[in-house]
Amino acid sequence: MGQRGGTEHLTVQREGATLVLTLNRPQAKNALSLPMLVGMYDGWLEADEDDAIRSIVLTGAGGGFCAGMDLKALAGKGMEGEQYRDRLKADPDLHWKAMLRHHRPRKPVIAAVEGYCVAGGTEILQGTDIRVAGESATFGLFEVRRGLFPIGGSTVRLQRQIPRTHALEMLLTGRPYSAAEAERIGLIGHVVPDGTALEAALAIAERINACGPLAVEAVKASVYESASLTETEGLAAELERGWPIFDTADAKEGARAFAEKREPVYRRA
Structure with a gap:
């Protein structure tokens, strides 16, 4: 390389x-x-x-x-x-x-x-x-x-x-x-x-x-991969990309930080 x-x-x-x-x-x-x-x-x-x-x-x-x-x-x-x-x-x-x-x-x-x-x-x-x-x-x-x-x-x-x-x-x-x-x-x-x-x-x-890195990368990927799909196909693909993000430790940290009124500390997990 x-x-x-x-x-x-x-x-x-x-x-x-x-x-x-x-x-x-x-x-x-x-x-x-x-x-x-x-x-x-x-x-x-x-x-x-x-x-x-x-x-x-x-x-x-x-x-x-x-x-x-x-x-x-x-x-x-x-x-x-x-x-x-x-x-x-x-x-x-x-x-x-x-x-x-x-x-x-x-x-x-x-x-x-x-x-x-x-x-x-x-x-x-x-x-x-x-x-x-x-x-x-x-x-x-x-x-x-x-x-x-x-x-x-x-x-x-x-x-x-x-x-x-x-x-x-x-x-x-x-x-x-x-x-x-x-x-x-x-x-x-x-x-x-x-x-x-x-x-x-x-x-x-x-x-x-400052945002969740897993969420950022998934959002970017979803935008580009859905560009050539129909709306119905794109919405289905979005669910496949998006739902797993809600199960990450980073998503839980984001919600916890909001409740505790502090900045989140994301760990790509």
Whole structure:
């Protein structure tokens, strides 16, 4: 699986029970690189495997989020991080899992966006659960302007996350969207003053971290698994996910703490 703890283009930091992953290639507007993809994927795995982690925040360094694919590398100018090629050979889907196309962490993922979040950046965004952006952030799927296809999942997921007319306009025009417009069409949930997206995302993470972790993970799983079901199927699946939570020690602790007027102490049991 390789060493964890980040790479030269992806830093990993703990903020209490939150794992913060930072895309760290500011000289290239945090364009995707092999070291970045490997670091992201390892971060998702770390969060899945470590029960002490209750939430994840994904952000970018240098006042930007992610400008998408490295077009210079695509044009044949070489991609940094050749030492990670063995990871791709061992798992040819690693890059898609890193971009949250083929992988969904069981912990909530909060995006903290500043600056450019375009092309592959907007595709990664669609794999996150809660989204906060600075007021000067820019979004968009620019692929068609370069004769490319947004193959990170956007033609499938975007129309399920925002109204189809907005999804098609974003996909077919390749134009930029301001944070205010992205919020208006439902792509993001919060617009905050520039430079405070990470702070706002961490505040949301803290609220999540204070909740019962088994309940949080079950709720997230239920929302996604029921998305492709009929209402009747979804309600049946919800009961299967939800009823076992009531039998946990954490559920009993939540009720006890409420009665005793204190904060609950959850133990994932």
